[in-house]
Amino acid sequence: MTVNVLILCAAGMLVSALLMVGQKALFTAIRLYGAQSLLLAVVAATIAISEGRHELYVTAGLTMALKGILIPWFLMRTVDRIGIHREIEPFLNVPASLLICLGLTVIGYRVSTGFQEGSRGVSHHLIGVALSILLIGLFLMVTRRKAITQILALLTVENAVFLVAVGVTTGMPLIVELGISFDVIVAVLILGILVHRIVDRFESMDVSRLSNLKG
């Protein structure tokens, strides 16, 4: 039962990452990120129950509250205030990005067998999915123009790292986890402000315009 829940949640995270690639509407992308974080919280809670690791309840709660609800809400508010709802032109069109992400997923899955824990069983799938999401996140970061989608990509990468930390290792000390959560919040807040500044200055969220600043 535990295994099934873990595998389904991990696969769900991968599906949400791939849907994010095929997505141009900012609101939907933010909702997908929220769903992905909630699935991550379910993973943490499942492991907490099955292995009796009580500190993971805190992780699950934090993940759900911060990444599942607070950050998506904050990002949506930012998008609402700016009034730009669409990723107009990514550097690559959707089918091409999708093809590359398929390749990245295959690579991520293949590489996961190189780890000692990653050769079989649930941890194979958890590491495989996490590496795939990590690569997809990095890819999104370099191919999207909008500052908000880049933030989302960064957060996706962070989710992937968290999935490995929670699902495969014996876990991080609570203080480190709290630190990371705090870091993520601060990063999103600062990036949110940065987005406002970019929009103020250029009347667009397109970060490629920042290169105009070079003398």
Place this chain on the structure above:
Amino acid sequence: MDTLLAFAAALLQAGVMLAVAPLLKTAIKKMKARLQNRKGPPILQGYYDLLKLLRKEPLRSETASWIYVAGPRVYFAAAVAATTLVPVLYAAAPLEAAGGILLLVGTLALGRFALATAALDTGSPFGGMGASRDMTIAALAEPALMLGLFASALAAGSLSLGVMVRGLLHQGLSFHPSDLLAFAGLFIIVITETGRIPVDNPATHLELTMIHEAMVLEYAGPDLALVEWASALKELLYLTLLVDLFLPAGMATSIAPVALLVGLLAWAGKIFVLAIFVTVAESTNAKLRLFRVPELVSVSLGLAFLALAIRFL
């Protein structure tokens, strides 16, 4: 004797599916209306519509040839034939010996081909436009459907739907990441193939957006009834396929009346839950621009491909 029995079972199953199909269509309409704070049509409206259309005299354009007349009939026959290839209540398809998923996809493609050619036949611009749009999308959706089905076939080691279902029933609840990827891919395909909202709007006759409706715009009376009925049947068939491939639990493995009754209830319950999913997807999404539809379908193609690839990694 066995062949006779198989044909009897096939007739019975096709009859049940045909009888239920209009109900599913109305149920989705009704749930959608409730979500929008409307009352919605009475639950039997699907049947009333079909009866009304069947009673009318067939009106056909003077320029139409036999292709136009044959189109809805082949479409209907193909849909009915396809239902006999899928396990519904009992963990074997009535005509399992005839073929597996390849025949199923082929039969559905035959129906689509018949309808698209018939739409071109009268030479009306709407028919041609609808047919060309439908084919554009089908060219992407069909490979995705095949890949998604292959992912399940690979796990079962057989192309026969009956063997896949029995394998899943035997192994009990155990999932592979590929299952969810294939499910997500196939769900998008189901929405595409049944002309639901992000792709097509079943409730509109606005020339800029319609796809399926444009194809069948010329039809009236009993011809239209056949098309509508077959479309409803196809929708039920696709949902049944999803149920079969990913959660066949509860399906009857013997023909004892109790087991069949449990199978019927489980099937109806699961179809209803999927119908809720479809309704929510239809109510929360806006219709995509036509040029964005291939992007959506290519996402499902990607998901289905990954579902297949991950099995090997």
